[in-house]
Amino acid sequence: MTEIADFNAYPDAQGRFGSFGGIYVAETLMEPLAELTAAYEKLRVDPDFIAELDRDLKYYVGRPSPVYHAERLSRHVGGARIVLKREDLNHTGAHKINNTVGQALVARHMGKTRIIAETGAGQHGVASATVAARLGLKCVVYMGAVDIERQKINVYRMRLLGAEVVPVTSGSKTLKDALNEAMRDWVTHVGDTFYIIGTVAGPHPYPQMVRDFNAIAGREARAQVLEQFGRLPDVITACVGGGSNAIGLFHAFLNDRDVRIVGAEAAGDGIDTGRHAASLAAGKPGVLHGNRTYVLSDANGQIMETHSVSAGLDYPGVGPEHAFLKDAGRAEYVGITDDEALEAFHLLARTEGILPALESSHAIAQAIKLARELPKDGIVLVNLSGRGDKDVHTIAAREGIEL
Amino acid sequence: MGRIERRFAALKAAGRTGLVPFVTAGDPSPDHVVPLMHALVAAGADVIELGVPFSDPMADGPVIQRASERAIAQGVSLTNVLAWVAAFRETDAETPVVLMGYLNPIEMHGYAEFAEEAVESGVDGVLLVDCPLEESHVLAPLREAGLDQILLASPTTDEVRLGRLCEAASGFLYYVSFAGITGAAQLSTTDIAGRVASIRSRSKAPVAVGFGVRDAASARAIGEFADAVIIGSALVQCLEGATSADDVAGRAKGFLAPIRAALDAR
Numbered sequence: 051m052t053e054i055a056d057f058n059a060y061p062d063a064q065g066r067f068g069s070f071g072g073i074y075v076a077e078t079l080m081e082p083l084a085e086l087t088a089a090y091e092k093l094r095v096d097p098d099f100i101a102e103l104d105r106d107l108k109y110y111v112g113r114p115s116p117v118y119h120a121e122r123l124s125r126h127v128g129g130a131r132i133v134l135k136r137e138d139l140n141h142t143g144a145h146k147i148n149n150t151v152g153q154a155l156v157a158r159h160m161g162k163t164r165i166i167a168e169t170g171a172g173q174h175g176v177a178s179a180t181v182a183a184r185l186g187l188k189c190v191v192y193m194g195a196v197d198i199e200r201q202k203i204n205v206y207r208m209r210l211l212g213a214e215v216v217p218v219t220s221g222s223k224t225l226k227d228a229l230n231e232a233m234r235d236w237v238t239h240v241g242d243t244f245y246i247i248g249t250v251a252g253p254h255p256y257p258q259m260v261r262d263f264n265a266i267a268g269r270e271a272r273a274q275v276l277e278q279f280g281r282l283p284d285v286i287t288a289c290v291g292g293g294s295n296a297i298g299l300f301h302a303f304l305n306d307r308d309v310r311i312v313g314a315e316a317a318g319d320g321i322d323t324g325r326h327a328a329s330l331a332a333g334k335p336g337v338l339h340g341n342r343t344y345v346l347s348d349a350n351g352q353i354m355e356t357h358s359v360s361a362g363l364d365y366p367g368v369g370p371e372h373a374f375l376k377d378a379g380r381a382e383y384v385g386i387t388d389d390e391a392l393e394a395f396h397l398l399a400r401t402e403g404i405l406p407a408l409e410s411s412h413a414i415a416q417a418i419k420l421a422r423e424l425p426k427d428g429i430v431l432v433n434l435s436g437r438g439d440k441d442v443h444t445i446a447a448r449e450g451i452e453l
Numbered sequence: 454m455g456r457i458e459r460r461f462a463a464l465k466a467a468g469r470t471g472l473v474p475f476v477t478a479g480d481p482s483p484d485h486v487v488p489l490m491h492a493l494v495a496a497g498a499d500v501i502e503l504g505v506p507f508s509d510p511m512a513d514g515p516v517i518q519r520a521s522e523r524a525i526a527q528g529v530s531l532t533n534v535l536a537w538v539a540a541f542r543e544t545d546a547e548t549p550v551v552l553m554g555y556l557n558p559i560e561m562h563g564y565a566e567f568a569e570e571a572v573e574s575g576v577d578g579v580l581l582v583d584c585p586l587e588e589s590h591v592l593a594p595l596r597e598a599g600l601d602q603i604l605l606a607s608p609t610t611d612e613v614r615l616g617r618l619c620e621a622a623s624g625f626l627y628y629v630s631f632a633g634i635t636g637a638a639q640l641s642t643t644d645i646a647g648r649v650a651s652i653r654s655r656s657k658a659p660v661a662v663g664f665g666v667r668d669a670a671s672a673r674a675i676g677e678f679a680d681a682v683i684i685g686s687a688l689v690q691c692l693e694g695a696t697s698a699d700d701v702a703g704r705a706k707g708f709l710a711p712i713r714a715a716l717d718a719r
């Protein structure tokens with residue numbers, strides 16, 4: 051295990067987080083990625099761009115989102131204080147908008163007129179369609195046919211926002227295949243098209259750029275917890291599919307070595323059943339979607355089909371910075387099963403009047419476990435990354451209820 | 454001098470344009486790969502590109518993607534592909550074979566192990582679509598074992614990188630004729646002729662042009678200015694659904710022979 055002096059020093063100029071990350075793409079994308087990197091490097095330190103982004107986050111997204119001490123949930127659990135970072139209260143109902151607002155501004159500065167995106171649960175697709183509508187850009191969203199079936203409401207929301215939703219029928223017909231298809235679109239239309247990747251994966255500079263745009267959640271939460279509780283949390287947790295909301299929360303705390311960091315991956319039916327999406331807990335280093343990271347692949351190197359009740363976590367890779375944090379020993383990654391997530395969903399609904407997204411329900415379940423290990427004055431900060439309205443049909447169907 | 458270099462030297466001496474067919478290993482059937490390779494050679498192939506199936510072929514269009522899915526569904530692995538090359542080599546010691554695919558299957562196999570087994574099997578070069586020059590440090594064991602690392606250049610490659618690619622090219626340099634995925638679009642040959650001429654003048658390796666070559670006419674047009682033409686998706690599509698070794702070989706010959714004739718008639 052390597053001792054890391056400053057976690058803010060990553061990625062390096064090659065886009066690497068230690069041995070992870072990098073740029074593993076077809077030759078045709080090398081120059082467009084270099085252009086994007088150059089544009090982003092310039093914009094990220096440009097005071098006008100920063101001011102523009104801050105305005106959008108405040109007046110359009112509705113930031114800052116509150117941190118909320120879930121007192122009844124905490125009492126019910128009987129352990130430490132559970133504190134929710136309410137990213138579900140953002141415009142469009144999830145953390146995804148933080149990133150799409152930022153990338154759309156980058157796209158506009160680069161003179162691109164067409165936005166493409168991939169989506170799993172549909173939250174990133176909705177967030178991309180939203181910012182495209184607002185900036186008057188054409189928007190095409192690639193979505194696996196299986197996900198389209200289980201996230202009908204989000205598909206319709208995207209269409210209402212003027213986006214074209216393209217069903218992807220190759221491979222496992224889920225998020226990974228949507229990402230492949232979006233890459234193919236981008237490689238074919240590099241001149242006018244900006245690809246808004248929705249998670250901290252993909253080739254450099256995406257893992258860095260998507261992290262930077264999401265990191266506002268952690269910066270706010272760190273200051274808010276300090277203000278409300280007079281100290282930092284003991285442990286912070288978030289769900290990890292690709293890992294964007296998790297890195298968004300974690301990043302501001304990486305150099306606070308006393309704050310324990312735990313990521314909750316989708317263990318599906320249980321990691322030992324093989325039906326899961328826990329790339330960090332059960333995978334090994336490989337190359338997928340433009341970066342080196344932990345992947346779920348078989349002995350022949352084929353990417354495996356994953357399973358989770360939550361479409362947004364149903365991904366066989368994970369952002370390279372999470373792979374780096376795991377190997378550096380800075381963060382732990384554990385699995386939460388479908389059943390545990392659903393139990394947490396109901397518990398939060400009944401004790402706090404909040405319907406969490408199924409993705410976020412994994413984080414809530416993990417927070418409950420962590421709270422039980424700590425004394426009553428301990429603090430567990432959890433990223434409530436999205437609201438659960440989109441999931442009510444899935445939950446009803448699973449529980450045999452016809453709506 | 455390796456097989457690829459020898460083959461291109463012979464083509465140059467004879468004033469001929471090289472023909473490089475691509476097929477996905479194991480499609481339409483794992484039983485017919487070796488007969489298919491021999492049929493390609495009989496129909497005029499100068500180099501064979503054998504696709505190693507991968508579940509997430511980001512740079513490939515629907516035709517090759519579906520071929521990969523069919524091969525994977527039949528259990529095709531990298532180990533099978535190496536065994537087929539070894540079997541092909543039993544009766545063909547000269548036709549160069551290049552494996553084309555993506556990094557993860559090789560990464561999972563182990564780079565050093567793969568390099569050793571590939572050389573042992575008679576593989577000459579490796580083209581890894583998702584491994585640009587900047588990340589190719591991981592391929593050091595392959596180069597050390599004597600495998601050519603086939604690099605790609607594209608219409609979006611800038612002049613600085615192009616210089617580096619021309620310098621690093623081994624075997625041949627694969628010029629991607631347009632920005633897109635395999636098997637898409639029609640070619641505008643006038644656009645690419647000048648670019649290829651410029652690359653040929655700088656590259657120490659010969660330049661083969663692929664993406665969008667689909668028949669005798671497009672092959673002939675590209676052959677006007679390239680050292681070799683690569684033809685993949687159209688061939689894979691032609692082979693789709695073939696049911697016997699004879700059927701596969703017959704379709705391959707029927708597809709490739711007119712292209713060979715068109716190239717030789719220049």
